[in-house]
Amino acid sequence: MSSTSPLREPSQPSESYESVYRRSIEDPERFWLEAAAAIDWTEPPTRALDDAGAPIYRWFPGARLNTAVNCLDRHVAAGHGERTAIIYDSAVLGTVEHISYADLTDRVARFAGALVSLGVGRGDRVVIYLPMTPEAHVAMLACARIGAVHSVVFGGFAARELAARIDDAKPTVIVTSSGGIEPNRRVEYLPAVAEAVALAQHRVGAVVAKQREGFETRLEDVRASVRDGVPAGVGNEARNETGNVAEAGTRWVDWDEAVAEAEPAAPVDVAATDPLYILYTSGTTGSPKGVVRDHGGHAVALAWTMANIYDVGPGQTMFTASDVGWVVGHSYIVYAPLLVGATTVLYEGKPVGTPDAGAFWRVAAQHGVRSLFTAPTALRAIRKVDPEGDLAREHDLSALQTLFAAGERLDPETQGWIGDLLGVPIVDNWWQTETGWPIGANPVGLEALPVKTGSCTRPTPGYAVEILDGSGQPVEPGVEGNICLRLPLPPGTLTTLWGNDQRFIDSYLSAFEGYYATGDSGLVDEEGYLFVMGRTDDVINVAGHRLSTGALEQALAAHPAVAECAVIGLADPLKGQRASGYVVLKSGVEVEGAAGLEELLAELRATVRTSVGAVADFKQVAVVDALPKTRSGKILRKTMRQMADGEEYVVPSTIEDRSVLDALAPTLRTGP
Template identity: 65%
Template sequence: MGAYDESYHRSLADPEGFWLEAAAAISWIRPPTRALDSANAPLYRWFPDAALNTSYNALDRHIEAGHGERTALIYDSPVTGTGREYTYSELRDDVAVFAGALASLGVGKGDRVIVYMPMVPEAVIAMLACARLGAIHSVVFGGFAPKELAARIDDATPKVIVAASAGIEPARVVEYKPIIDAALELAQHQPDHTIVLQREGTLAKLGERDLDWAALTASAEPVDPVEVAATDPLYILYTSGTTGKPKGVVRDNGGHAVALAWSMRAVYDIGPGDVWWTASDVGWVVGHSYIVYAPLLVGATTVLYEGKPVGTPDAGAFWRVISEHGAKALFTAPTAIRAIKKIDPEAAEAAKYPRDSFRTLFLAGERLDPETYHWAHEHLGVPVVDHWWQTETGWPIAGNPRGLEPLPTKPGSATVPMPGWDVQILDPLGKQLRAHEEGAIAIKLPLPPGALPTLWGDDQRYIDNYLSRYDGYYLTGDGGYRDEDGYLFVMGRTDDVINVAGHRLSTGSMEAVLAAHPAVAECAVIGVYDPLKGQLPRGLVVLKAGVDIPEEVLREELVAAVRRDIGPVASFRDVSVVDGLPKTRSGKILRKTMRGIADGRDEAIPSTIEDPAVLDALRPILRRQEVEDQRPGD
């Protein structure tokens, strides 16, 4: 067997030995003598007898090993025209001082701190400072609406909020303090203080319980890292949603550190001194795992980018950052690459920047369509690696282990399950399906280290939402299949499967067909109500820049392609060309919101939407209820 096969099979046959061996990469205050605690199954715990400090592992131990002058963090902010590099020693010192500032306000082990900040170094400092104290941080994406922020305040009951005066975007400034004040008016829980980082040109008015970051840290004394149990929470991260109580995904300290350190080397091939750029936000799980914790745990250099790296007229922002900072790898979402492809289809901007250091492009967050995969591979000249994971899992479920054993890639596939993840494809009755049979993607328990052990304050909700559908399995909510080589194809959320006249069809499969058309930059397919067939697919496509094709011609070609590749059973006839698709600020297309509008429901529009005007422009298209005569063979 190869290195991947050997590791994968061992991780399932001997999880105790596999993860205890992986735990050797972490510095422990009290090393683990056993890996898995199953006493309270299905609520499993990892390294139950161990103790450590995550902030120490991310910073201090590298300094003690003689690497204090190595660059830990590169801050690149085109929206402010500024930048800065932090060595490990400098970052550790700032973290220790801010931890002291929090401690002076009574923040200690187990207390919660909400971090509501843009992509600035102080956001990273606040997170690591909480970890240093054993406090539990809950980062809320900067710019979330007051109602959503208030829900998180009431659920986490923080002692302190850490915020900035504003977030600066390419076309606007978002003032954070009025949002916080409005949220606190709505919230039942009231934190003791709000610490505000005052940004140049965007000063916030401070109230009686508000504290200035600079003034508070000026008098603070640095503190040393405290001991926490491996099973103690490191952070709470709330999953996005517009209704109901938010779900607070809990991440522990020990399993998280072990899994991320292992994945950084084995999955991403990043180690000490390598420059790594994750083009995301610290408000999302990708930012937690692969902007902040994983690269610092292994002694790498992480790039913190403030601004949108993609958009007219700067289609070259990605390539500039990679070139200037010598990034070995980039991790972003397929949406970002599709946006570049639309603006710069021949990749002329990429050709302007030497990328001698660049080795791999990693994509995740949504399905990578084959057309985008081929475009990126052709124009960038590096392996393009799709991989798949979730907020709940914290690190990749499936991927291509570039540091362990690089595997061949297949368009449309997230490659293979990573060690620790026993991935199965199940039918509605829980039967395991064979190769190429599409079903629900489920993971046999126990989940590996780094995955959520529970939801904040609600074990039963965790069991009900994730563990009750199939006995002994975690339900991912995604559907897909595996091929004869074991490669996993994730076709989309199971609620993106539509029922056309009794036939269950994947909208992801249809999107793959549309995306393969040379005129299409990006697309979405949603199911809409039909009185005859129950549901019918509706396609929305965005054209590449400079494409001139009559809409009727394009429609006929796309309908013919779906009929050819999927079959007449899809009843695919409705295609509209649109200027843009509604997305969250992390780049995910809001299919659920579009489905609601198409069905005649004005669902609450998430405050995380990137451009509400796009959704407004789509309303009349989404609500169009045309019933055409059935074509022969439909």
């Protein structure tokens, strides 16, 4: 690999945000060619953008590199092999493991060799279905090392959902584990994988399984099912013609045995425009929608964000409390920290319950975390259990410089609470699975901008953000509309949808010519601050007045008794739609009898009226025990609305707990 300029240390701003943003928009080719100097290339880029296929663009055409080498080998070669790459902190097992860059490089090379021995080569797909254990990093980076394309599916997805992704990606190999461990249960993976392999039309060559102690189904059980029957827990619909579940043509391989027998694989040179991974968007129904990320643009963009947004560099520690199955995990648990030689915390646990609501603070203190990245939902869960923040005060958080939040809108009430508690900047950064890195954020590594509560601050350099009305015309500052990104999108964003360029164009690029439609509604104020109010289908029309459910939720969340809330728009024969609110109370809040409940509901209605105005006509609100969410923390507002309106609905495969939705169903159907 050719050497380039050294990695940029964080907290070394050389120019203002305004200057950097202007350069990125006015001369993106030069801007991103300069940023590309942070990456090691076997064939450096001579130009940044290929627009021959517009509206589909390619970054760094003609350049070549290896992503795994950029994450691992180059740091070892530079003499940093003993630096910690991963801190695996399993709160559910009570264990902590420090994995050095040298050790991780060796593990990746050996597992890459095992994949090669199973017939995986450049361009082949590998589906990864793993819990939050080091094997996830190893498997993803091993694919990158040999030029294979990985598709991580969130561990615990139902067999039918996994089968749909197998049929779409057509993998040569599936990589899995005995299962995932949660505070009060163990989720068996092997039966689900066996069932998915049998359900899928595509025939998988091999399944590699890492065995963990304490699970009912062992690899031997699945192997035996090929000959004798069905392993425990596998549904009858997946039986093949012989009555077996595990497909006879699929080899079932033990991870440790495969690695022991394999020769370490050398890195494979790939084109910058080659696909690195496929990631299916959460909530997919019908045919899966696989976002494709490339090697070159991905590496350049993520390395840039670590220095300029997250302010983390070589030897410093980042704790991203997400899951490798989501885009946040791909970008900021696995790739970005390793690209810049930092330490990444791989946390197997929950924000509450492992063992309490102080879990994140314990991890941050114990490992000297500089940057903590989590979802607003997690913060609200912590606040609900520990509203005074007593558990945070038990830990030394002096190393923590910034807390970042993304995945769901960060309401001002939660932002203020966590900011007061921690005494560090709270950065609401907004992005999507499709973009892979923030569209809007406070670039604290470049220049810490003044905070505006409720805003994700300014558009990130590289993103030409515009607010358009329904006819595609720009609106005035302060007016809400469709948040769109002028093409071309910057490096590191999706290049297409797997196997379907036309679907990519139809889904994202056709609503407004020359723009990527984010599907979100919001505004940019007079000072250029971006406010994201919610999905465009979360904008409701009450008697001709367009209201953002995000604004209504913001008002409800300001009430001191509310831990979290959701507002949906229901069909109304007179006014078109009416707003209906659902709130979860903080732990310790007492409501005495029917009179106390009605008093609280009256206060909530008044809060919205005071904040939003009488135009909201906000009358319906109910107190509920919990809100239905996806595993990535997004509230299922659309499903709630469909249930309340009596429409047909499909419960997303990404739902965290179906029982929460079932418990809420009577309230939704009868109204608050």
